[in-house]
Amino acid sequence: MTADSEVPPVVEMRGITIEFPGVKALEGVDFTLRAGEVHSLMGENGAGKSTLIKALTGVYTIASGTIAVSGVERTFRGTADAQAAGISTVYQEVNLCGNLSVGENIMLGHESRVAGRIDWRSTHREAARHLENLGVQIDTRSLLSSHSIALQQLVAISRAMVTDSKVLVLDEPTSSLDRSEVEQLFGVMRDLRDRGVAILFVTHFLDQVYEISDRLTVLRNGKLVAEHPVSEVPRAELISLMIGRELDELQALSRASVRTVDRTDAPVLSATQLGRKGSLNPVDVDVYEGEVIGIAGLLGSGRTELARLLYGADRADTGRLEMHGRPARITTPRNAIDNRIAFSSEDRRAEGIIGDLTVAENIVLGLQAKRGWLRKVRNPERVVAEYMDALGVTPADPHRLIRELSGGNQQKVLLARWLATAPQLIILDEPTRGIDIGAKADIQRKVAELSNAGLSVVFISSELEEVLRISQRVVVMRDRHKIGELASNDIEVADLVDFIAHDTIKKPESVA
Amino acid sequence: MTTSLSPTRTSGLAFARRFISRRISWVPVFAAVFILVVMFVAAQAYFGNFLTPRVISSLLLDNAYLLILAVGMTFVILTGGIDLSVGAVMAFTGMLGASLLRDGLPVALVIPIMLVVGAAMGLGVGVLVQYFGVQPFIASLAAMFAARGLAFMVSLSSIKVEDKAILWLQSTRLQAAPGSWSITPTGILALLTVVVAALVLAYTRFGRTIYAVGGNEQSAKLMGLPVVRTKLLAYVISGVCAGLAGVAFTAYTGASYPLNGIGTELDTIAAVVIGGTLLTGGSGYVLGSMVGVFVYGTIKSAISFLGAEQSWTRITIGALLLVFVVVQRIIVARSRRR
Ligand SMILES: Nc1ncnc2c1ncn2[C@@H]1O[C@H](COP(=O)(O)OP(=O)(O)OP(=O)(O)O)[C@@H](O)[C@H]1O
Numbered sequence: 106m107t108a109d110s111e112v113p114p115v116v117e118m119r120g121i122t123i124e125f126p127g128v129k130a131l132e133g134v135d136f137t138l139r140a141g142e143v144h145s146l147m148g149e150n151g152a153g154k155s156t157l158i159k160a161l162t163g164v165y166t167i168a169s170g171t172i173a174v175s176g177v178e179r180t181f182r183g184t185a186d187a188q189a190a191g192i193s194t195v196y197q198e199v200n201l202c203g204n205l206s207v208g209e210n211i212m213l214g215h216e217s218r219v220a221g222r223i224d225w226r227s228t229h230r231e232a233a234r235h236l237e238n239l240g241v242q243i244d245t246r247s248l249l250s251s252h253s254i255a256l257q258q259l260v261a262i263s264r265a266m267v268t269d270s271k272v273l274v275l276d277e278p279t280s281s282l283d284r285s286e287v288e289q290l291f292g293v294m295r296d297l298r299d300r301g302v303a304i305l306f307v308t309h310f311l312d313q314v315y316e317i318s319d320r321l322t323v324l325r326n327g328k329l330v331a332e333h334p335v336s337e338v339p340r341a342e343l344i345s346l347m348i349g350r351e352l353d354e355l356q357a358l359s360r361a362s363v364r365t366v367d368r369t370d371a372p373v374l375s376a377t378q379l380g381r382k383g384s385l386n387p388v389d390v391d392v393y394e395g396e397v398i399g400i401a402g403l404l405g406s407g408r409t410e411l412a413r414l415l416y417g418a419d420r421a422d423t424g425r426l427e428m429h430g431r432p433a434r435i436t437t438p439r440n441a442i443d444n445r446i447a448f449s450s451e452d453r454r455a456e457g458i459i460g461d462l463t464v465a466e467n468i469v470l471g472l473q474a475k476r477g478w479l480r481k482v483r484n485p486e487r488v489v490a491e492y493m494d495a496l497g498v499t500p501a502d503p504h505r506l507i508r509e510l511s512g513g514n515q516q517k518v519l520l521a522r523w524l525a526t527a528p529q530l531i532i533l534d535e536p537t538r539g540i541d542i543g544a545k546a547d548i549q550r551k552v553a554e555l556s557n558a559g560l561s562v563v564f565i566s567s568e569l570e571e572v573l574r575i576s577q578r579v580v581v582m583r584d585r586h587k588i589g590e591l592a593s594n595d596i597e598v599a600d601l602v603d604f605i606a607h608d609t610i611k612k613p614e615s616v617a
Numbered sequence: 618m619t620t621s622l623s624p625t626r627t628s629g630l631a632f633a634r635r636f637i638s639r640r641i642s643w644v645p646v647f648a649a650v651f652i653l654v655v656m657f658v659a660a661q662a663y664f665g666n667f668l669t670p671r672v673i674s675s676l677l678l679d680n681a682y683l684l685i686l687a688v689g690m691t692f693v694i695l696t697g698g699i700d701l702s703v704g705a706v707m708a709f710t711g712m713l714g715a716s717l718l719r720d721g722l723p724v725a726l727v728i729p730i731m732l733v734v735g736a737a738m739g740l741g742v743g744v745l746v747q748y749f750g751v752q753p754f755i756a757s758l759a760a761m762f763a764a765r766g767l768a769f770m771v772s773l774s775s776i777k778v779e780d781k782a783i784l785w786l787q788s789t790r791l792q793a794a795p796g797s798w799s800i801t802p803t804g805i806l807a808l809l810t811v812v813v814a815a816l817v818l819a820y821t822r823f824g825r826t827i828y829a830v831g832g833n834e835q836s837a838k839l840m841g842l843p844v845v846r847t848k849l850l851a852y853v854i855s856g857v858c859a860g861l862a863g864v865a866f867t868a869y870t871g872a873s874y875p876l877n878g879i880g881t882e883l884d885t886i887a888a889v890v891i892g893g894t895l896l897t898g899g900s901g902y903v904l905g906s907m908v909g910v911f912v913y914g915t916i917k918s919a920i921s922f923l924g925a926e927q928s929w930t931r932i933t934i935g936a937l938l939l940v941f942v943v944v945q946r947i948i949v950a951r952s953r954r955r
């Protein structure tokens with residue numbers, strides 16, 4: 106379904122340059138979007154994808170260049186303006202209001218009204234209908250902030266579907282969705298495409314790019330590198346277009362999971378029948394020294410809930426915890442930190458980034474909190490440099506304000522903050538969300554390296570490949586239950602998918 | 618395939634949980650109502666003659682101006698701002714109105730002028746905040762000094778109001794029977810303000826945008842909502858309410874004095890916060906602010922029943938405020954913990 110080049114472009118951006126103090130985020134970029142195509146915008150973290158999108162919708166003013174929509178030159182003054190011209194946008198970070206209900210977040214600005222008065226009943230009905238298109242059924246009158254990030258992402262997408270647009274812009278909409286949600290979204294996207302809507306899609310998942318898109322544009326360091334029909338660019342070539350070099354290191358990163366863990370000592374953290382009414386049914390988990398435990402399961406299966414209970418972010422009402430064989434009381438995050446347990450949550454924007462501090466300050470923050478506010482952290486520069494380098498934070502300037510970094514790079518900084526506190530156990534909830542393929546490998550490598558040196562890790566991710574590659578054992582969750590535990594070296598992704606769905610591994614031989 | 622993330626069992630517990638998950642933002646208002654009831658019961662037990670129709674009616678009638686101010690303040694605080702100018706603007710519009718009436722302007726012209734002047738002062742604060750990036754605290758502080766100065770420029774001493782229409786607002790008592798429930802036009806005016814504001818906040822796009830802006834301004838902007846216009850309008854509404862309070866207060870005292878309403882802005886903020894509106898914005902209700910005003914009024918009445926110094930009102934309000942802010946912090950922290 107390659108778009109015909111005879112079709113006039115819906116959006117035509119020419120020579121777009123955007124400058125921020127000290128950086129040229131975009132330099133003379135051309136971008137063309139045609140009706141009835143899904144067009145992927147590709148590039149590493151910080152390549153300028155989100156910036157290009159914000160240039161299109163008028164959130165950023167362009168220093169030079171032109172934007173034409175359906176052949177007419179336009180300058181938008183913001184999202185509302187762009188929307189009036191038929192461009193709906195879902196920005197990268199979830200940009201909704203947690204203090205309002207789910208339904209309101211979807212319909213805000215488009216509520217159904219009777220004589221100027223909002224008709225809440227039909228507004229919520231409408232909102233529920235849009236959510237249902239994405240396969241979500243929830244109480245639209247519940248508060249947005251009471252839902253997981255994945256759900257919030259679905260709400261943000263639903264919001265973009267409310268108006269009939271000719272252009273739909275989706276900046277990393279799938280970063281925290283699991284397979285079935287992504288399928289549902291793709292179904293909707295295909296449907297819209299067939300009705301002639303032009304879709305601009307950003308993701309770091311290459312599989313998704315090949316599955317859904319017709320054409321792709323690659324950016325690198327703010328410059329246009331290439332524009333091709335997807336069918337003409339093989340995967341390896343796409344990667345080298347994005348990162349500007351061959352990626353043999355990535356292939357070289359074998360399964361870190363193939364490693365034996367010494368389980369003779371008592372586990373670093375052992376949870377027995379840990380549970381909380383309404384959020385998680387009692388679960389047993391042991392984490393040994395130097396071990397990486399993966400947690401797999403679909404959205405809402407209780408992965409994050411388990412992590413929060415282990416860390417004391419929520420209070421468990423059943424079960425007990427032991428550390429190194431001795432009973433431990435972890436009912437608040439403070440207790441956890443005192444026991445050298447760190448937790449990098451999935452909602453990094455709400456719980457992590459302090460936008461007006463520099464990268465270095467954001468990293469040192471964790472160390473500082475641990476040492477107490479009055480004692481100076483020794484040698485912060487060295488720690489900062491070590492982790493910025495290990496995780497490949499770009500631009501590699503510790504004194505830049507963190508809010509000026511691209512989404513993916515902010516994530517890396519937050520990860521660095523937790524790793525820098527030298528915990529004995531770290532819980533990582535979706536640590537590679539929104540991170541590009543090269544950096545993902547960097548993070549996986551760093552986690553493997555630290556666990557080799559004795560760090561215990563609880564690793565939660567929707568990407569099953571990643572879970573299998575990095576962890577020695579995988580705890581599988583479904584419907585807020587633990588349904589099993591698998592040793593990861595003798596299973597493949599397909600087996601894990603099977604297990605999540607059916608509790609059993611259907612090996613071909615066992616079927617025969 | 619469908620995803621349902623909330624428990625689908627419809628047991629009583631699930632129902633209760635759903636009710637709470639929908640109404641969590643009303644909890645501080647319920648807390649304020651609870652405190653009000655406790656105060657009523659305690660005062661009745663202590664004085665024996667506190668809960669009479671007369672005393673209860675006067676809670677509204679004596680604090681009508683404060684109620685009007687609190688309504689305007691609620692809009693501003695909901696957006697995450699603050700307006701320190703309301704007391705001074707009330708005094709200034711009151712002085713202006715009284716002097717214009719003395720100069721023989723018809724009341725039908727004077728009241729609109731007072732409202733427009735209030736609106737203009739509010740707009741000034743809004744423009745400073747929105748276009749010059751001044752902190753709301755500072756911008757409204759500047760407006761407070763300006764308005765107070767202007768009030769003195771009108772006259773250094775009190776101006777008596779003889780206009781029949783204005784006096785009618787306060788002197789007319791609609792009463793069931795002597796000594797029983799009563800209400801004045803000012804009281805009705807204040808209640809109307811509350812009703813209109815509550816409807817605007819709950820049922821108009823503008824009202825919902827106020828909440829969105831207070832919840833997350835950045836998001837509201839990226840959602841394509843008219844953030845600038847909404848914030849400006851919130852300050853304008855606060856200004857108009859200050860003008861209206863100027864009318865009500867002038868009617869109440871029968872005169873205008875340039876030193877009227879000193880410290881009233883703080884009473885207003887206290888009432889709004891006690892009524893459950895979060896100072897950080899995005900959560901709160903006008904009805905809550907009304908309860909907050911009644912709490913304030915009850916404390917004042919109880920203290921005059923005791924015959925104690927009125928300065929105790931401020932002390933009690935201060936203590937209550939502290940309790941409320943702490944309660945709010947706890948509620949916010951709880952809801953974060955999901
Ligand atoms: N407000 C800002 N001020 C200064 N620099 C910025 C600002 N926003 C973005 N940048 C810089 O512009 C560059 C491009 O950022 P952008 O967010 O567009 O990247 P991206 O391709 O979307 O990356 P990611 O995949 O991580 O989301 C980065 O180097 C970033 O640091």
Ligand SMILES: [Mg+2]
Pocket residue numbers: 154155156197276511512513
């Ligand atoms: Mg981005």
